Amino acid sequence: MHPFGEITLGLAGLYISATLMVNLLVMMGHGKAKTAAPLNLFTGLLSILIALQAWLVLGSPMTAAQTMLFGVTYLWIGIGYWTEETDYRSFGFYCLFVTINALVFGAYTFASDMPILGVNWLFWAAAWFMFFVVMGLEKNDQFKNMLIVTWSATILLWVCSLGWLIGWFDFATFLTFP
Numbered sequence: 001m002h003p004f005g006e007i008t009l010g011l012a013g014l015y016i017s018a019t020l021m022v023n024l025l026v027m028m029g030h031g032k033a034k035t036a037a038p039l040n041l042f043t044g045l046l047s048i049l050i051a052l053q054a055w056l057v058l059g060s061p062m063t064a065a066q067t068m069l070f071g072v073t074y075l076w077i078g079i080g081y082w083t084e085e086t087d088y089r090s091f092g093f094y095c096l097f098v099t100i101n102a103l104v105f106g107a108y109t110f111a112s113d114m115p116i117l118g119v120n121w122l123f124w125a126a127a128w129f130m131f132f133v134v135m136g137l138e139k140n141d142q143f144k145n146m147l148i149v150t151w152s153a154t155i156l157l158w159v160c161s162l163g164w165l166i167g168w169f170d171f172a173t174f175l176t177f178p
Contacts, residue, residue: 012047013161016070019043020154024075024147033081033096047071066105069098092136099129120160123153 022036048071055064076091108119130146133139162168 007128010161010163010165012043012050012067012070012166015043015046016074016111017154017158017161019074020150021158021174022091024150024154028147034084037078037081039056040074040081044073044075047074062105065101069109073098088135089138092132092134092138094172095128095131096136099125102128120153120157123149123156127153 018037019036022031022039025031026033026036038088047067051064051067051071054060054067069134079085080088102121102125104120106125109115109121110118111164127146127150130142130149133142134146
């Protein structure tokens with residue numbers, strides 16, 4: 001497997017999974033948002049740095065765009081948690097934008113014969129859509145559905161991230177995206 005492919009998919013994915021697990025537990029009332037802020041900020045910065053390297057060093061703007069969707073997400077949440085923000089409607093509308101992009105990236109990865117990555121993108125599209133519904137539209141009656149979808153996406157990414165890091169999955173062609 002291409003070493004940068006491991007970093008892009010495995011390293012970022014591992015921290016994205018960990019951060020979302022912590023965030024979901026906070027949302028479920030098992031912790032305080034401010035204490036989760038440092039992990040969100042770290043994961044957001046790590047994702048942005050990996051995205052910039054993919055774009056500026058390896059010439060892969062698609063990898064950069066995909067990774068930045070996550071990076072901006074966690075920087076936004078980290079800043080919100082740190083400042084003790086309680087209104088996440090604007091973040092919810094950002095999640096709709098990400099949902100649309102995740103669907104496109106999912107279709108692209110299926111068409112590129114990378115079904116595991118395609119499934120990941122579809123799970124993330126569903127998770128971000130649920131964040132749009134709960135946070136953007138303030139449909140709190142959908143909170144449990146959001147938890148089910150997002151926990152599923154998180155566990156899938158966690159397993160895949162470990163697979164990318166230790167060689168279970170070979171996604172070296174991931175960096176051949178335009």
